[in-house]
Amino acid sequence: MPVLPGAEPYRHEGGEVGVLLCHGFTGSPQSLRPWAEYLAERGLTVSLPLLPGHGTRWQDLQITGWQDWYAEVDRELRELLTRCAEVFVFGLSMGGALTLRLAAQHGDAIRGIVIVNPANKVHGLGAPVLPVVRHLIRTTEGVTSDIAKEGIEEVGYDRVPLQAAHSLRNFLRLVDGELPQVTQPMVLLHSLQDHVVPPVDSARILGRVSSLDVTEILLEQSYHVATLDHDAERIFQESCAFVDRLAPNAVRKGSTTGG
Incomplete structure (x- = not known):
């Protein structure tokens, strides 16, 4: 099945510090491509994979589950670890859950x-009945392009397969139970106005991880897909500053060459 234009995976061979980026549910690498290119231009090795079932048609997502999505980012991480001295992981929405x-x-x-x-939980009145409803109804309305900035569209699906949504629900419950095992330095950025993932998800994550080095940043001008929204540049800058603090000299200042 052909990949949607813009949804292709992205990789860049840079220095000895690598970053793995994880996109969201029903989305694609397009939502993180500007972020990935920003990091690449500053000398970092970057991997932005396309998750199984994504970036083609929603019917392909219907026959995948969280085990497939997680296996892909786990494989990419292991590959980065063989090539880089230090590795960071960044993620948006479900990609944040994969990161955790x-x-x-x-x-x-x-x-x-x-x-x-x-994302920490599947919200909505229908969430508790997903185990049953997924057998009766195939899809529901899509959740892509929650962006405040005019004229910007996210490449993703306009339908959500309920079978996949059920798998996502199970995955988020699993991740929630593992949050106390997260000990790494962390930056969590979240929008004040998000029509897909409510702020309560970020609050729960912040309250359950064991990380001691935690920075919370509020994004006041963006909706859910903040990496394509008004606060995108701030996200890119804050993440680079974070890498520079923990891996000094990894970020090449003022570079304009990408890959």
Whole structure:
């Protein structure tokens, strides 16, 4: 199945510090591509994979589950760890949950994490009945392009397969139980107005992780897909400053060459 234009995975061979970026549920690497390119231009090695079932058509997502999505980012992380001296993981929405599980599972192998509007729970009146409803109704309305900035669209699906949403619900419950195992330095950025993931998710994550080095940043001008929104530049700058603090001399200042 052809990949949607803009949804292709992205990789850049840079220095000895690497960053793995994880996109969100029903989204694609397009939502994080500007972030990935920003990091690459500053000399970092970057990996932004396309999660299984994403970036093509919603029917492909219907036959995948959280085990497939997590296996992909876990594989990419292990590959980065063989090539880089230090590795960071960044994620948006469900990508934030994937980031948190990688952190819980891999411990000190991950130097630090940055998560943007991370998902912790499937919300809505229909969430509790997903185990039953998924057998009766195939899809519901999509959740992409929650962006305040005019004229910006997220490449993703306009339908959400309920089978996949049920798997996401199970995954988020699993990750919630593992949050106390997260000990890495962390930056959590979340929008004050988010129509997909409410602020309570960020609050719960902040309250349950065991990390001692935690920075919370409020994004006042963006909706859910903040990496494509008004606060995108701030996200990019804060994440680079975070890497520079924990891995001095990794970030090449003022560079304009990407890959």
